[in-house]
Amino acid sequence: MQKVWAFVRGCFLLLRKGSRLYYTWLSALLVLIAIGVFAYVNQLYSGLIVTAMRDQVSWGFYISNFTFTVGVAAAAVLLVIPAYVYQWKPIKEIAILGELVAVSAIVMCLLFVTVDLGRPDRFWHLIPKIGILNFPKSLLAWDVVVLNTYLVLNFAIASYMLYSYYYQREPNMKYVFPILLFSIPAAISIHTVTAFLFNGLAARPFWNASILAPRFLASAFCSGPAGMILMFQVVRKWTNFDIKDKAIFKIAELIAYAMFINLFLLGAELFKEYYSDTVHLAPVKYLYQGLDGHSALVSYIWTATIFNLTAFFLFLIPQTRENYVTLNIGCVLIFIGVYIEKGMGLVIPGFVPDVLGDFYEYAPTGTEMLVTLGIWATGLLVFTLLLRIAVPIMNGDFHVSDDGVNPHIGDQLFLVRRRDVVPEEDLDSP
Amino acid sequence: MSDMEKRDEHVFRLTRRKALKGLALGIGTMVLPAKDASASVWESFFQKNFRELGKSERRVILERLEKEYSARYKKPVRVKDTGPIEGVLYGYGLDLSRCIGCRRCVYGCVTENNQSRDPQIHWIKVLRLAKERGVDLEHSEQYYNPATVPEEGHFYMPVQCHQCENPPCTKVCPVQATWKEIDGIVVVDYNWCIGCRYCMAACPYGARHFNWKKPGLPAGEMNPETHYLGNRPRPVGVVEKCTFCMQRTREPDGMYPACLEVCPVGARKFGNLLDPTSEIRNVIENKRVFILKEDLNTQPKFYYFYSV
Ligand code: SF4
Numbered sequence: 001m002q003k004v005w006a007f008v009r010g011c012f013l014l015l016r017k018g019s020r021l022y023y024t025w026l027s028a029l030l031v032l033i034a035i036g037v038f039a040y041v042n043q044l045y046s047g048l049i050v051t052a053m054r055d056q057v058s059w060g061f062y063i064s065n066f067t068f069t070v071g072v073a074a075a076a077v078l079l080v081i082p083a084y085v086y087q088w089k090p091i092k093e094i095a096i097l098g099e100l101v102a103v104s105a106i107v108m109c110l111l112f113v114t115v116d117l118g119r120p121d122r123f124w125h126l127i128p129k130i131g132i133l134n135f136p137k138s139l140l141a142w143d144v145v146v147l148n149t150y151l152v153l154n155f156a157i158a159s160y161m162l163y164s165y166y167y168q169r170e171p172n173m174k175y176v177f178p179i180l181l182f183s184i185p186a187a188i189s190i191h192t193v194t195a196f197l198f199n200g201l202a203a204r205p206f207w208n209a210s211i212l213a214p215r216f217l218a219s220a221f222c223s224g225p226a227g228m229i230l231m232f233q234v235v236r237k238w239t240n241f242d243i244k245d246k247a248i249f250k251i252a253e254l255i256a257y258a259m260f261i262n263l264f265l266l267g268a269e270l271f272k273e274y275y276s277d278t279v280h281l282a283p284v285k286y287l288y289q290g291l292d293g294h295s296a297l298v299s300y301i302w303t304a305t306i307f308n309l310t311a312f313f314l315f316l317i318p319q320t321r322e323n324y325v326t327l328n329i330g331c332v333l334i335f336i337g338v339y340i341e342k343g344m345g346l347v348i349p350g351f352v353p354d355v356l357g358d359f360y361e362y363a364p365t366g367t368e369m370l371v372t373l374g375i376w377a378t379g380l381l382v383f384t385l386l387l388r389i390a391v392p393i394m395n396g397d398f399h400v401s402d403d404g405v406n407p408h409i410g411d412q413l414f415l416v417r418r419r420d421v422v423p424e425e426d427l428d429s430p
Numbered sequence: 431m432s433d434m435e436k437r438d439e440h441v442f443r444l445t446r447r448k449a450l451k452g453l454a455l456g457i458g459t460m461v462l463p464a465k466d467a468s469a470s471v472w473e474s475f476f477q478k479n480f481r482e483l484g485k486s487e488r489r490v491i492l493e494r495l496e497k498e499y500s501a502r503y504k505k506p507v508r509v510k511d512t513g514p515i516e517g518v519l520y521g522y523g524l525d526l527s528r529c530i531g532c533r534r535c536v537y538g539c540v541t542e543n544n545q546s547r548d549p550q551i552h553w554i555k556v557l558r559l560a561k562e563r564g565v566d567l568e569h570s571e572q573y574y575n576p577a578t579v580p581e582e583g584h585f586y587m588p589v590q591c592h593q594c595e596n597p598p599c600t601k602v603c604p605v606q607a608t609w610k611e612i613d614g615i616v617v618v619d620y621n622w623c624i625g626c627r628y629c630m631a632a633c634p635y636g637a638r639h640f641n642w643k644k645p646g647l648p649a650g651e652m653n654p655e656t657h658y659l660g661n662r663p664r665p666v667g668v669v670e671k672c673t674f675c676m677q678r679t680r681e682p683d684g685m686y687p688a689c690l691e692v693c694p695v696g697a698r699k700f701g702n703l704l705d706p707t708s709e710i711r712n713v714i715e716n717k718r719v720f721i722l723k724e725d726l727n728t729q730p731k732f733y734y735f736y737s738v
């Protein structure tokens with residue numbers, strides 16, 4: 001136990017050290033968070049009336065962002081599977097980053113649902129025994145369970161590994177491996193349950209399609225890794241952490257497969273709706289074509305569709321996939337494309353037209369955007385701090401010192417511009 | 431209940447008490463602003479789900495609410511918790527060939543049930559439909575505003591909570607803040623609802639309404655005869671809905687719901703589905719009856735019919 005405390009203390013010492021850039025970055029995030037908190041306090045004070053949600057569209061931007069970030073969290077398995085199940089070395093070195101992404105993304109998910117509650121002061125009604133968790137009947141209860149399980153799993157794995165490296169010994173895989181294996185279905189389950197949350201409502205034909213959960217997973221396996229590719233490049237450029245090109249290109253290849261499935265499933269759904277041409281067509285029409293003069297979402301969904309298609313071809317062709325300019329363009333396109341499609345493009349058409357045929361065109365208010373910005377900044381802050389600890393540990397720049405008690409901090413700066421990015425060939429040679 | 435179960439129940443309650451106390455000492459002090467920390471704020475904060483309350487606990491809560499409301503609305507307010515009547519299952523009938531779309535029921539309901547006047551909350555929506563299209567919700571109009579009703583070529587269809595026998599709204603609630611009582615009325619515990627609005631997404635009839643803002647209910651217009659699960663004043667951030675006026679209909683002298691009483695053309699029928707001599711049974715057995723969105727298997731107890 002003493003050792004754990006020494007580790008935790010060491011981490012706190014480490015978090016306070018860093019370059020000017022590190023401090024600037026943290027301050028910028030803190031400013032954004034403060035703005036978000038300010039907007040949220042105003043919302044608490046005035047009620048959810050300050051959002052654009054109304055009875056017809058009772059969920060909006062917050063739940064859209066929630067849906068998207070669950071996908072990002074789930075996508076961490078795309079690193080875990082090749083790393084631990086197939087023991088593929090280049091990815092194994094970075095799998096821990098995937099786990100840290102998952103932790104940060106789940107923190108965001110939980111914040112997004114909390115700001116959406118009408119009575120956040122009653123959150124404890126959800127805690128089993130103290131309150132009442134309507135499990136297993138309510139899918140929202142399922143979501144509470146799986147999200148928290150997944151958070152704990154990833155946090156436990158990552159911190160145990162880092163703890164072991166800190167004390168300069170190999171983690172005991174006998175303990176880690178079963179938890180790692182369990183985290184794979186857990187990742188699938190968080191996104192499946194989130195899909196079922198919408199899927200199970202017969203009142204909303206747009207969501208009540210059995211293809212919804214597979215579509216969720218396919219798109220999550222595009223957007224999450226795309227974000228990670230971008231993030232990896234930032235990490236290897238600005239910190240002392242090396243990430244191999246091979247790993248990045250492998251992930252890009254996986255994205256190509258996932259995007260193919262994603263587009264295929266979308267096509268299957270559109271075919272069913274348009275060819276059968278029943279009353280269920282209305283929300284799809286509203287989304288893609290506009291209906292009776294209401295067309296707020298049309299330009300968004302087409303942007304998303306074009307982005308996703310373009311990115312698919314960029315990732316399909318090895319030449320463009322392995323060229324950093326086109327690769328990065330593709331990643332940005334996918335991230336934005338899926339963000340629109342799984343966010344506003346999924347949640348809002350479920351409500352428009354509403355169950356009695358009323359049209360209420362929703363667009364988020366300033367409050368909603370500021371709160372959302374604040375939550376994204378919180379996610380990034382959590383991630384940065386986790387990286388601040390993980391990167392030096394993985395590099396061997398942060399470990400217990402020879403006295404066995406105090407930490408040795410070799411990396412005082414963390415965020416620096418690296419001049420010495422080593423060419424790939426050199427890294428491969430022993 | 432077996433002894434074992436009883437003991438479990440007891441243990442459950444004990445741990446819960448303890449946990450609640452811990453919460454009270456811990457986060458409670460941070461969450462609540464000190465100057466508001468009067469006893470009643472605390473009591474309502476830690477109040478249990480209504481269904482878990484014993485008789486005496488209920489009494490205390492009702493008295494607390496009565497005091498609070500009486501002070502706020504400057505008149506004696508009564509809060510009942512009348513339970514369902516044995517052998518009664520409520521049903522509602524609506525005669526589409528009579529309804530003229532005047533919306534008196536909408537405002538009768540607002541007056542009776544203490545809905546917010548600003549912003550306006552309506553538990554009843556009246557849809558205007560074109561005769562040639564029939565019941566086609568996608569082409570319905572809620573915001574019609576002619577000089578006189580009814581209008582040529584149209585008919586009107588009021589929609590409110592259908593008190594489904596198989597209600598999707600209660601199934602989805604993550605905290606069991608809403609449930610179906612044995613007389614068929616679906617209720618919400620406004621002191622337990624966390625305002626996630628999942629039930630609103632699940633209801634196929636748009637029957638649930640959210641308090642996006644602190645309800646604006648002028649003291650002068652407040653109806654002081656209330657029910658805990660029905661028309662008592664609602665807090666901000668929770669969901670509310672039609673309860674077939676349980677504060678009236680559950681009384682032994684059996685008053686009709688307010689919407690039925692104000693309807694000028696007698697388009698509304700109400701009664702006990704289990705009583706073969708009731709008016710609602712007569713409607714179901716002898717008229718052309720249909721229910722809305724039958725394919726969703728919600729099994730509404732709100733029946734539309736044509737008397738002519
Ligand atoms: S009409 Fe809606 S609110 Fe009423 S019981 Fe049915 S699902 Fe629930």
Ligand code: SF4
Binds near residue numbers: 604623624625629630
């Ligand atoms: S809004 Fe309230 S009643 Fe509706 S599902 Fe959420 S907690 Fe339950």
